[in-house]
Amino acid sequence: MLSFILFSLILHSSLCEDKRPNFVIILTDDQDVTLGGMTPMKNVQRFIANEGTTFANSYVTSPICCPSRASLLTGLHVHNHLTWNNSLHGGCYGRYWKRLETKTFAGTLKASGYNTFYAGKYLNNYGFKDAGGPELVPPGWSDFHGLVGNSVYYNYTISNNGVPTHSNDLYLTDVIRDLGVSFIENQTESRPFMMVLAPPAPHQPFTPAPRHKDAFSNVTAVKHPNFNVRAENKHWLLTMPPSPLPETMLPELDRVYRSRWESLLSVDEMVADIVETLDNNNLLDNTYLIYTSDNGYHIGQFSQVYDKRQPYESDIKVPLVIRGPNIAKNYTDVQPVLNIDIAPTILELAGIKPPKSVDGKPIQFNQNMDRERNMLVEYYGEGRDGTVDPHCPWAYDKENLAQCYPQYDCKCQDARNNTYACLRHISHRINMKYCAFADEQNFKEMYNLNSDPYEMKNIVNDVFPSIRHWYKLTLTQMLTCKGADNCDNPLENPKLISVF
Ligand SMILES: *[C@@H]1O[C@H](CO)[C@@H](O)[C@H](O)[C@H]1NC(C)=O
Ligand SMILES: *[C@@H]1O[C@H](CO)[C@@H](O)[C@H](O)[C@H]1NC(C)=O
Ligand SMILES: *[C@@H]1O[C@H](CO)[C@@H](O)[C@H](O)[C@H]1NC(C)=O
Ligand SMILES: *[C@@H]1O[C@H](CO)[C@@H](O)[C@H](O)[C@H]1NC(C)=O
Ligand SMILES: *[C@@H]1O[C@H](CO)[C@@H](O)[C@H](O)[C@H]1NC(C)=O
Ligand SMILES: *[C@@H]1O[C@H](CO)[C@@H](O)[C@H](O)[C@H]1NC(C)=O
Numbered sequence: 001m002l003s004f005i006l007f008s009l010i011l012h013s014s015l016c017e018d019k020r021p022n023f024v025i026i027l028t029d030d031q032d033v034t035l036g037g038m039t040p041m042k043n044v045q046r047f048i049a050n051e052g053t054t055f056a057n058s059y060v061t062s063p064i065c066c067p068s069r070a071s072l073l074t075g076l077h078v079h080n081h082l083t084w085n086n087s088l089h090g091g092c093y094g095r096y097w098k099r100l101e102t103k104t105f106a107g108t109l110k111a112s113g114y115n116t117f118y119a120g121k122y123l124n125n126y127g128f129k130d131a132g133g134p135e136l137v138p139p140g141w142s143d144f145h146g147l148v149g150n151s152v153y154y155n156y157t158i159s160n161n162g163v164p165t166h167s168n169d170l171y172l173t174d175v176i177r178d179l180g181v182s183f184i185e186n187q188t189e190s191r192p193f194m195m196v197l198a199p200p201a202p203h204q205p206f207t208p209a210p211r212h213k214d215a216f217s218n219v220t221a222v223k224h225p226n227f228n229v230r231a232e233n234k235h236w237l238l239t240m241p242p243s244p245l246p247e248t249m250l251p252e253l254d255r256v257y258r259s260r261w262e263s264l265l266s267v268d269e270m271v272a273d274i275v276e277t278l279d280n281n282n283l284l285d286n287t288y289l290i291y292t293s294d295n296g297y298h299i300g301q302f303s304q305v306y307d308k309r310q311p312y313e314s315d316i317k318v319p320l321v322i323r324g325p326n327i328a329k330n331y332t333d334v335q336p337v338l339n340i341d342i343a344p345t346i347l348e349l350a351g352i353k354p355p356k357s358v359d360g361k362p363i364q365f366n367q368n369m370d371r372e373r374n375m376l377v378e379y380y381g382e383g384r385d386g387t388v389d390p391h392c393p394w395a396y397d398k399e400n401l402a403q404c405y406p407q408y409d410c411k412c413q414d415a416r417n418n419t420y421a422c423l424r425h426i427s428h429r430i431n432m433k434y435c436a437f438a439d440e441q442n443f444k445e446m447y448n449l450n451s452d453p454y455e456m457k458n459i460v461n462d463v464f465p466s467i468r469h470w471y472k473l474t475l476t477q478m479l480t481c482k483g484a485d486n487c488d489n490p491l492e493n494p495k496l497i498s499v500f
Contacts, residue, residue, distance in 0.1 A: 020350055021325055022287040023194040024274060028267060029121060029151055029203040031293035033319045035222045040261045043272040048289050052323025053331045057426055059375050060295050060339045063308045063315040066092035066124045068294040073104040075343035075358035078378040079479060085382050086124045093125040105343040106140030109194050109350060119145040119179045120198030127159055134159035145179050151200030153207040171209045173199040177270035184277045201263040208262030215265060221257035221299050226454040231302040233458040235443045237418045242409050243303040249409060253300045288324030307413040311422045311435045312455050316377050328366045336373040336426040337363055359487045372427035376478040381418035423475050434471035
């Protein structure tokens, strides 16, 4: 009798179990990889990197929050998802997005039987009245806890499945952690799950949890050879004064640098708590953990202050660390990867063929492929957004400039003609960047990252015209590409290797 009951129990559980893997995606906001942004992440190192693979050449399609998140969720380039910038009429949680939103990888997984969970910052205008309000729950999520608006640490509203909940004094990263832990504890084996944890850290205002304040009080900003040097032969915005920044500005850069690290410590604790909860619930072995950021960050490079929105490595290169079933441990993989690859990678690991319309390609794990790739980065400069302080000398041109404040010595961080597209071209021997600006000069920048990792020397006028021409043609073609087959190396590569 007992064995019969046992037998029925086993039969029952094996019929009801869905063995497909679970996914946990941790998406930070503005976390660089080139300035030491991963140094404070001891738990990410221990629980994800040591147990998985670190991607050393991971880039984003656009170095700015909303367009980059739209790419991560859809697997599409900016020119295909049409989330151009962070404002509503620039497509950030706008009307076109709401049509696309039904086609994110979350929607596909949910339709195939996954429990899907989101907590934290969503597309920047989510929850605002003119974007539909916090009662609107984006399709694709069975459990949604989206932050209303942009990055903050206190005094925010979260839409808990359409119920707006305000908090003044709960530290946001900890709230996201608690929701994530609770969701995992609620899972049964009848359905796999996918969760996104998207804390705004280390975004401005870089507020650490009280327990982490002053944890890095002795840390100062990293000073690579490109730190606070005058921008030579770079596009117009970078040549704006003051250049270099005055000495009086440098302590502020140090403060920003260490506050960012301190604000990341609660994210690092969250990672440990999530891994522990997965482990306690026997879910860890069948779960992929993906740690990445929506864009990088610069602090002082080429006499800029602190921000993103530029085509340099600090801004477009991001951390990407993945652990999970059959993924090599303690391994560094140099294959070039873009954030649009995440959605098709997850679908493929879940046993679903990614749609042909997706621009990214599934990551090939454990092969360290000597893959050549031309990765497209697009940025559409902003103006007229009310961020030019009237005390700045350029306040007369607030139509075309943005992010100019006296506390930055009026160094502007953005302009309408800070609009560009770049090719980041990587293979075993090639490590190039070619950028074209949509400004009055049709300005071009080109760097050989192998010999010039800090992008000090613009070589666009030093290379053979045929090579310049090839990049120009490839870039033009990439800017209208659609679908993975078309967006991956659309033109044949001339034999560049002999030149470098
Ligand atoms: C990964 O490397 C670290 C540091 O070298 C080591 O402590 C750890 O045991 C390794 N982990 C695995 C799973 O190999
Ligand atoms: C954002 O993009 C839209 C559409 O291209 C543009 O009209 C708008 O001016 C941009 N926003 C800002 C603040 O520049
Ligand atoms: C909280 O946010 C609201 C709206 O964003 C603002 O009006 C209010 O002053 C803030 N309160 C505090 C204590 O910062
Ligand atoms: C987990 O389940 C409990 C009990 O039903 C519920 O109160 C809680 O909201 C759930 N957690 C999440 C994150 O959905
Ligand atoms: C910072 O440096 C001072 C002087 O070298 C030292 O006494 C102090 O312990 C350091 N603090 C931290 C948090 O490392
Ligand atoms: C870029 O825009 C600024 C502000 O409108 C203008 O002063 C400058 O001449 C422009 N530069 C180029 C190269 O287009």
